[in-house]
Amino acid sequence: MNQQRKSLITPEGAKKLQDELNELWMVERPKVTQAVTEAAAQGDRSENAEYIYGKKRLREIDRRVRWIQKRLDIAEIVDRKPGDEHKIFFGAYVRLEDEGGIITDYRLVGPDDLDIERNMITLASPIGRALKGKEKGESLRVKLPRGEKTFRVLEVSYEEF
Numbered sequence: 001m002n003q004q005r006k007s008l009i010t011p012e013g014a015k016k017l018q019d020e021l022n023e024l025w026m027v028e029r030p031k032v033t034q035a036v037t038e039a040a041a042q043g044d045r046s047e048n049a050e051y052i053y054g055k056k057r058l059r060e061i062d063r064r065v066r067w068i069q070k071r072l073d074i075a076e077i078v079d080r081k082p083g084d085e086h087k088i089f090f091g092a093y094v095r096l097e098d099e100g101g102i103i104t105d106y107r108l109v110g111p112d113d114l115d116i117e118r119n120m121i122t123l124a125s126p127i128g129r130a131l132k133g134k135e136k137g138e139s140l141r142v143k144l145p146r147g148e149k150t151f152r153v154l155e156v157s158y159e160e161f
Contacts, residue, residue: 006076008090008123013113014077021068024061032057071112081158088131088156090123095155103154105161108132127151 009017036054045051082089094106107120108128114120121128130140131153139152155161 005074007071007074007112008078008110009075009112010091010109011077011079013109014072014075017068017072017075017112021065021072024065024068029058029061029065032061075112085158086135086156088134088153091158092131093155093157093159093161094131094153095161096127096151097154099150106131107160 032054036051036058039048039051039054042048078090081091088094088108090108090110092108094108095103096106097103105119106127108123108131109120111122111124114122123129123132126142126144130142134140134153136153136156139150141148141150
């Protein structure tokens with residue numbers, strides 16, 4: 001029996017995927033299907049740009065729908081805090097200070113929640129791996145693409161700062 005590994009996801013991340021799936025399946029796909037039907041009724045399909053584009057868009061939608069469904073099938077929604085809220089695990093909000101005194105807030109999430117612009121990083125990232133299990137006050141050294149960097153954990157929370 002081939003058992004697929006679960007992928008951790010926040011409730012917000014699961015909702016975002018489900019919302020995208022609903023939008024694609026219930027809104028976007030029916031619109032494109034209608035446009036393809038109308039374009040096909042115009043005759044010669046080989047030179048009909050609307051028909052060709054519509055068919056291509058349907059394939060893209062179907063591919064994305066299948067991908068989202070697979071991600072949701074293996075998703076394990078983590079909607080509870082860990083037993084020890086002083087340690088850094090999945091879902092933690094973490095405030096770090098680097099050796100230059102720059103303070104940055106991160107949230108540790110799964111791959112489907114990843115959002116670099118919002119400082120949502122995965123546990124599999126270099127910083128995420130180094131943070132796992134750490135507590136407030138601890139220091140960590142992280143090997144990054146631009147060299148090693150030292151951080152100190154200023155805050156750990158399972159509620160947004």
